Amino acid sequence: MLALLGICVIAHLIVRGWRVSPWPRRLLRGIAWLAGARVTTLGAPAEEHSLLIANHVSWLDIPMLAGATGCAFVAKDDLRNHPLMHWLCVENGTVFVDRGDRNGIRDQAATMREALETGRPLTLFPEGTVGDGGTLLPFRPALLSAFAPTPEHIPVRPVAIDYGSAARDYGWPDGESGVANFLRLLGRKGHVPVTLHLLDPLPPSNDRKQLARAAHDAIAAALAPSGVAPAAV
Secondary structure (H helix, E strand, O other): OHHHHHHHHHHHHHHOOOOOOOHHHHHHHHHHHHOOEEEEEEOOOOOOOOEEEEOOOOOOHHHHHHHHHOOEEEEEHHHHHOHHHHHHHHHOOOEEEOOOOHHHHHHHHHHHHHHHOOOOOEEEOOOOOOOOOOEEOOOOOHHHHHHOOOOOOOOEEEEEEEOHHHHHHHOOOOOOOHHHHHHHHHOOOOOEEEEEEEOOOOOOOOOHHHHHHHHHHHHHHHHHHHOOEEOOO
């Protein structure tokens, strides 16, 4: 992974000044592959200007989704405290938000809409955290206020990240540190098949809570055959 990072960073710095760089996507796709993920994508490809609403199981979700769709992400503002991670996120077009700043939600929503105008898909994890792999947590509707009412030119698509029978092994249990989780997943032997279900766009809605519920229900239905159950609310 370090060798891949070095190669991709050098290539990215060379080309980014005169064209859109493909290297962040290549780096993230390579990280997913080196970590053992063998990704299958089902559904129509993500269109430009799409908002993707996905469940969140593991840090591995990010390189898999970016590698498969070329998307950028909405991430917690605390990543700014990690210089290397922050720089890598910026180079991939990350939109940083402070989920604790309720007074700033309107400005954060505007920033997300601006990011979508660049043409790249943007992925939001509305659970707000990673889960244990076996449970789909409730979706927080606050950041979806940017898309209710749903703009005509922005498809809002649920994405179900399905680890199958290995979901609990790839989840992030309470009490496990980030470093421990990273090393544990890298230490697993063999490969894990992961299916990305790119589901149909949601019907337009004027209600952010209704939009969150519709996305949650669609993802829950796609994950049900793998035994992932919605959390009791």
